[in-house]
Amino acid sequence: MVNQDDPRVLRTRQLIREAFSDLLQKKGFDSITVKDIAQKASINRATFYAHYEDKYDLLEEITEQAFHKMYPEEVMNANEFTDEICSQLIILTYNYIVTFYKICGWDSKSIGTIVDEKIKKMLQETIGNIFLKDKTFRMEDNINTKIISAMTCSAIYGAAYSWFRDGKNDQTDLLLDIVRPYIMNSLNIYRNIDE
Template identity: 30%
Template sequence: MTKKTDLRIIRTRKMIRDAFLELILEKGYESITIQHIANHAMINRATFYLHYTDKHNLLAKISEETLQELSDTVQLSLNQERQVNVSKLQNTIVNVCQHIQKNALFYRAMLGQHGVPNFYFRIQQVMKEKLQRAILEFRIPEEELSIPKEIYIQFTSSAFVGMIVWWLDQNMIFSPEHMASLLSKVITMGPVRALGFTPIQQ
């Protein structure tokens, strides 16, 4: 296969994928037909079928590739003293936000008003698996944890994905670096202290 052919295939697939995602934003996934995609991408149906078997195959391919890329950006670890390196954590969040920014059309389509059901939970699952792995890496006994690890994993993954959705809804008003700075503060300090309050016991 020649380089010229490779570039043609890449361009065609990008046209199909962009058209598909734009149509999800406009119509919703369930309403889209192959003809809609072909018309929007300015190709014929036969060209579509050269690359994908149907819209479900197209969705699966885009989702798998993008979520794998997301997973690859999340690098979490503790050191032997069970300390979190805030600088490394912030860099990881920068990488995640840059990934979201680069694939903003995809995430807006998947997570928007007309998005694909349950996709939110697929992103959350990526985060949960990474957190689970970081905690299990050092085999910390359950009795040494302040709270059950399931509570921490569920809360942190839900909050993080929720903030990504908010960031997209706000047209990414903060840079990836600024978002990473804010989110790392909330993660390491907790919501109450990050806001500037001091928790007290009465």
């Protein structure tokens, strides 16, 4: 097992990620092989396999790192699901989709499915963590939190993806004006309301 904190390991992993990203733009995911990545990174295949199981494992790591880098600090530290947090999650998700498809294009269905599922999972976890800290929600148990997080995630991701596919790239304010009230009004059903 490699020491993840060793500067040589970090450098090698960075070379692999950069080679992979470059190849994605030129070849597309489906036609990239581990041999291609290793050659581009100037390493041998055994070195690649010392760091990653396969190109899918590498893709998941890159997806996760890129998505987390885009998280505003306010979202990471949120204790309440406010209008502002909702807006930031919508824009974050939309911007990630735009960035991903600019790099990879529409032609790779397998990579799109993998990345979409990974992003949805991370978005749902983020929303769920905020709901668990938000004292204004009356969630009887973790099952409720998980289901409501999944529904909120689906609304955000579905709207952002649809907005991108419809080519409304310069109208993110309108996206927020449509999606945020829908989500926040839906969530009000689960808020503790003083009677």
